[in-house]
Amino acid sequence: MLTLKRSEVKRAQARAAQILEQAGIALSAQEKEQIEIAGFGLGNLESQGLELITYANTDRYCAKELVLFAEQTCPEHLHPPIGGEEGKMETFRCRWGRVLLYVEGEVTPDIQAVLPAGSEACYTVFHEIVLDPGQQYTIPPGTKHWFQGGADGAIVSEFSSTSRDEFDIFTDPAIVRVAAIEEDEAE
Amino acid sequence: MLTLKRSEVKRAQARAAQILEQAGIALSAQEKEQIEIAGFGLGNLESQGLELITYANTDRYCAKELVLFAEQTCPEHLHPPIGGEEGKMETFRCRWGRVLLYVEGEVTPDIQAVLPAGSEACYTVFHEIVLDPGQQYTIPPGTKHWFQGGADGAIVSEFSSTSRDEFDIFTDPAIVRVAAIEEDEAE
Numbered sequence: 007m008l009t010l011k012r013s014e015v016k017r018a019q020a021r022a023a024q025i026l027e028q029a030g031i032a033l034s035a036q037e038k039e040q041i042e043i044a045g046f047g048l049g050n051l052e053s054q055g056l057e058l059i060t061y062a063n064t065d066r067y068c069a070k071e072l073v074l075f076a077e078q079t080c081p082e083h084l085h086p087p088i089g090g091e092e093g094k095m096e097t098f099r100c101r102w103g104r105v106l107l108y109v110e111g112e113v114t115p116d117i118q119a120v121l122p123a124g125s126e127a128c129y130t131v132f133h134e135i136v137l138d139p140g141q142q143y144t145i146p147p148g149t150k151h152w153f154q155g156g157a158d159g160a161i162v163s164e165f166s167s168t169s170r171d172e173f174d175i176f177t178d179p180a181i182v183r184v185a186a187i188e189e190d191e192a193e
Numbered sequence: 194m195l196t197l198k199r200s201e202v203k204r205a206q207a208r209a210a211q212i213l214e215q216a217g218i219a220l221s222a223q224e225k226e227q228i229e230i231a232g233f234g235l236g237n238l239e240s241q242g243l244e245l246i247t248y249a250n251t252d253r254y255c256a257k258e259l260v261l262f263a264e265q266t267c268p269e270h271l272h273p274p275i276g277g278e279e280g281k282m283e284t285f286r287c288r289w290g291r292v293l294l295y296v297e298g299e300v301t302p303d304i305q306a307v308l309p310a311g312s313e314a315c316y317t318v319f320h321e322i323v324l325d326p327g328q329q330y331t332i333p334p335g336t337k338h339w340f341q342g343g344a345d346g347a348i349v350s351e352f353s354s355t356s357r358d359e360f361d362i363f364t365d366p367a368i369v370r371v372a373a374i375e376e377d378e379a380e
Contacts, residue, residue, distance in 0.1 A: 030217035032288065032327030061329060062284040062352050067254035069284065069352035097249040097256065101219065140219030142248060165249050165256035165352065 007180075008049025009188040018043045022057035022073040029102040029161055031071065033059065041073075046081055047182030053122045056080040060169070068169040072098075072162040074105065074155030079122050082108075082129050082152035082177040088170055093147035096166035100137035104156030107135040110149050119154040128178035137162070150177070194367075195236025196375040205230045209244035209260040216289040216348055218258065220246065228260075233268055234369030240309045243267040247356070255356040259285075259349040261292065261342030266309050269295075269316050269339035269364040275357055280334035283353035287324035291343030294322040297336050306341040315365035324349070337364070 010018075019041040026033060042058040045051045057073040074080070085094035098107060106119045111133030118136065121129050131150045135143050137160075145151050153162075174183050197205075206228040213220060220228075229245040232238045244260035261267070272281035285294060293306045298320035305323065308316050318337045322330050324347075332338050340349075361370050 030289075032325075034327045037327065061286055061350075062331065064282060064284075064331075066279075066282055066354040067352055069256065069286075069350075095251060095253055097251075099248055099256075102217075138219075140221045140224065144249065144251075163248075163256075163350075165254055167253040 007047040007182050007185055008045075009047070009186050010043065010045040010049070010051060011188050011190050013190045014051065015043045015187055018051060018055075018057060021075065025073055025102075025159060026071070026161065031101065031161065044183070045185055046176070047185040048125075048178075048180065052078060054079050054081050054125065063169050065168055068164075068166045070164040070166075070169070071101075072164055074103075074153070074160045074162070076155055076157055076159045077120065078159065079119070079154040080152060081122075081125070081181060082131065082150055083174045084148055084150045086148065086173060086175055088173055094167050094169060095144065095147045096164055097142055097144045098137065098153070099142035099163040099165070100139050101161040101163055102139055103158045103160035105137045105153050105160040105162050106156060107137060107143060107151065107153045109133050109135065109145060109151045125178060128176075130177060194234040194369050194372055195232070196234070196373050197230065197232040197236070197238060198375050198377050200377045201238065202230045202374055205238060205242075205244060208262065212260055212289075212346060213258070213348065218288065218348065231370070232372055233363070234372040235268075235312075235365075235367065239265060241266050241268050241312065250356050252355055255351075255353045257351040257353075257356070258288075259351055261290075261340070261347045261349070263342055263344055263346045264307065265346065266306070266341040267339060268309075268312070268368060269318065269337055270361045271335055271337045273335065273360060273362055275360055281354050281356060282331065282334045283351050284329055284331040285324065285340070286329035286350040286352070287326050288348040288350055289326055290345045290347035292324045292340055292347040292349050293343060294324060294330060294338065294340045296320050296322065296332060296338045312365060315363075317364055
């Protein structure tokens with residue numbers, strides 16, 4: 007597993023906070039400090055990663071703000087059924103920028119996204135949905151999906167059933183959803 | 194029941210759309226045309242009313258954007274249990290402006306809101322929560338609550354369990370949650 011360094015996490019948090027601020031999306035000081043930086047254990051955040059703020063995650067619903075840097079990709083995964091309950095269902099609403107979303111279904115010829123170099127084999131669904139601000143799409147439970155920020159990145163509001171990220175099933179067997187952070191060496 | 198006229202609804206839709214636009218919240222053309230204008234059968238939208246966009250309302254979760262005009266009040270109500278399921282649980286997140294929220298609990302002395310003239314008796318809970326952009330509060334199921342826009346109005350994202358507005362219980366017996374709209378007379 008390839009971890010992110012604390013300093014890298016802090017830089018990514020500041021960058022995500024800046025993107026949200028310029029889009030007019032207000033966060034509390036505590037939320038800014040706690041922005042989740044997901045590197046998926048791949049050690050290359052710019053290529054495959056995601057920045058998240060979880061506003062609410064109760065046993066009845068969940069709401070998050072997702073930030074994608076320019077051309078950053080959230081790797082392909084699905085949300086399985088858990089304990090007799092259907093897998094997570096989620097509505098993605100683009101708030102700023104552009105998000106390129108790929109789900110199971112008819113393959114779109116000449117997709118706009120560029121597959122992350124070296125991980126091409128771990129992307130298998132190519133039905134393209136392009137979301138600009140004010141557009142949204144609901145991903146049914148159990149459906150493989152992945153998404154990529156456009157040329158300027160993207161902000162996406164995610165409205166969903168309860169999140170249990172630790173159960174997500176990724177196509178890439180190297181992925182660890184909740185990876186440790188490596189402390190920087192003392193100088 | 195006092196209905197709103199079609200022309201009044203259209204004016205309120207345009208005003209809500211303008212507030213959302215200046216706050217940088219994008220809506221599709223169809224969403225702008227379908228902004229829900231709730232007059233609650235009271236016929237005085239400026240005083241007691243609410244403007245809503247429902248982004249998603251599935252059997253697992255719901256997400257809406259709420260707009261309050263300056264000093265406009267959404268009347269006191271609660272969400273009862275339905276068919277064995279607990280009442281609606283909702284998280285209010287202020288996106289723009291200021292919202293004054295009142296719930297059951299210790300009465301706040303000298304609340305900031307002004308009770309709607311003539312309807313004072315229909316407001317009975319006065320525990321005040323002031324939400325500015327980036328602040329949020331979760332209202333437990335079955336809790337009486339009401340809320341008012343501040344001096345500039347407010348935009349609030351509501352993340353919740355499934356909405357079944359027709360079952361809401363209002364303190365004011367004159368209220369009709371989903372009221373008809375009166376067509377304007379032909380000129």
